Amino acid sequence: MRALLVAIVVFAAVWLCAIGLWRGTGATPGGVQMALVLGVLPLALLGGVYVVREARRREPTDAGASPGVMAPDGTPQDTVTAPAMAVRATAVCLPSADNPADALAALVQPRRPGLHPTLRDRDGLPVFAASVEHVDTLAADGMLQRHAPGVRAGEEALRALALLEQVAETLFADTAALLPRAVQTDGQVVAGMHHREAATAGERVDVQLLLPAAWPTALREASATAMRQCAADCGLPAAQLHVQAVPVADAREAWSRLRLVLDAAATPVGRDQPRRWHVLLAADSQVGAQAVRRLESAGLLLGARHQEGVLPGEGAAGVLLLPAADCDGAIALLHPLVDGETSLASLRAGARATADLLERAMRQAAIGASSIGLVLSDADQRSAPAVETAAAVSLACPDLDPVRACAALCVPNGALGIVAPVAQLALAAARVAGSSQPVLALSLPDERRRLALVVVPPVADDFTTHDDADASTTAA
Known part of the structure; x- marks a missing residue:
């Protein structure tokens, strides 16, 4: 029954994608092309998945090898790692929704973006695009001119700034509500005079704005100034605030910036140093x-000439992260990033390599495949990323429902670029908070590189290592 369901889903997905692209681009396929796309392609995909799963079942496994030790054959096993960061708050503004809960709901049965009402290609034909409705670019331009009167921004930059302001206001307000206030010391009496000492801050809020590297430096700095004022208006004390605009070229650099933040959590903080949010x-x-x-x-x-092209999108996203040691009130915990490369040799080899990456991420987080509630990828409407993701998830998490438990962020939202990694974190954390089940995030930022991240609920018992469990059993 499950095999029949998978076959129906694969055929339906391929047919809907092909027919939608043909109708949207006005292409007229011939009989041979229709037979290949509507018949041979889904059969080939099903055959590839079947071959990969059969090959995986024949692979010898060592059930006795525990994480962080050596297997009997001398092969080093993955070391279990503790969560690196805690997520306290999230916010998004995407074409599909303006909050994490609705954005997650939109991924269940994603609505593919249609033709944009005004954008045209060089032939004067409308193009497919995923846009946020009712974006106030005039307000964004006014905000920019208040802080940098000489800086000019194009249409795309103004739309991005308008979306950024909406997300930043939500996240700054949440941060201000959670942030402990600075403690005012009573001071001391010296030579008969009472000296009142300055307030000491217990936390420092580091705000990093990931903005397109193609923007002029003056525009990025003006955006940082505007966001600094926005944070102050939301109640964040200026003395505890540090805002930095970071130029980012693509999703790979955005993930690298996130890795730096996660690695910083492992750096010990002195008793006299403020904790960093x-x-x-x-x-x-x-x-x-x-x-x-x-x-x-x-x-x-994306168009008639390039049916596997990029569908323009837009959005803004934000997360509030704390060191995992300060997880009181957290909605989710983030394990360290795991990255690798897929294989370009064949569909089977690529799916197997990506599945290996997912399995490694779960082993390092000491999470079983059966406990995963959702796999959230940044795959879009193109067939290659979608097929690779579905095949890899089927191999790494065979118990998951391929229809309901494998969501693709960019299908309803278009190409999000540098926003995709932060949006994935925000939606994954929101899903964990709502379901209390771990979520596996998978990113395909380019043709070869793959990244995986396990997001888990903030429950201490879920992170007990095998060694701890064995010790508890022995003590009993």
Whole structure:
């Protein structure tokens, strides 16, 4: 029954994608092309998944090897790692929804973006795009001019700033409500005079704005100034606030920046040093005439000439992160990033390599595949990432429902670029908070590189290592 369901899903997905692209682009496929796409392609995908699963079942496994030790054959096993960061608050503004809960609901039965009402390609034809409705670019331009009167921004940058302001206000307000206030010391009496000492801050809020590297430096700095004022207006004390604009070229660099934040959590903090809270914000937009021209000139735009092209999208996302040691009140915990490379030799080899990465991430987090409640990827409408993700998840988490438990972030939201990693974290944490089940995040930032991240509920018992469990059993 499960095999029949998978077959129906694969055929339906391939047919819907093919027919939708043909109708949207006005292409007229011939009989041979229709037979190959509607018949041979889904059969090949099913055959590839079957072959990979059969090969995996024949692989010898060593059930006795525990994480962090050596297997009997001398092969080093993965070491169990503790969560690196705690998530306290999240916020998103995407084409599909303006809050994490609704954005997650939109991934259950994703609605594919349609033709944009105003954007056109070089032939004057409308292009597919995923845009946020009712974006107030005039307000964004006014905000920019208040802080940097000489700085000018294009349509895409103004849309990104408007989305960023909306997300930042939500996250800054949540951070201000959670942040303990600075303690005012009573001072001391010297020579008959009472000296009142300055307030000492217990926490420092580091705000990192991930903004497109293509933006001028002056525009990024003006955005940081505007966000600093926005944070102050939301109640964050200026003395405890540090805002930095970080130029990021693509999703790979965004993940690298996130890795730096996670690694910083492992750095010991002295007793006299303030604890650091990290607010990570990202915003970008490709919904504009200039962005469409750039994509079309590079041969990347989705259209009749390139049916596996990029569908322009936009959005903003943010997360409030604390060291995992300060997990009181956290909605989710993040394990360290695990990265690797997939294989380009064949569909089977690529799926197997990606599945290995997912399994390694779960082993290092001491999480069983059966406990995963959702796999959240950044796959989009293109067939190759979708097929690789589905096949890898089927191998790594065979008990998951391939229809309901494998969500693709960029299908309803288009290409999110540097926003995708932060949006994945925000939605994964929101899902964990709502379901109390671990979530596995998978990123496919380019043709070869893959990243995986396990997000778990903040329950201490879930992170007991095998050695701790054995010790408890022995003591009993």
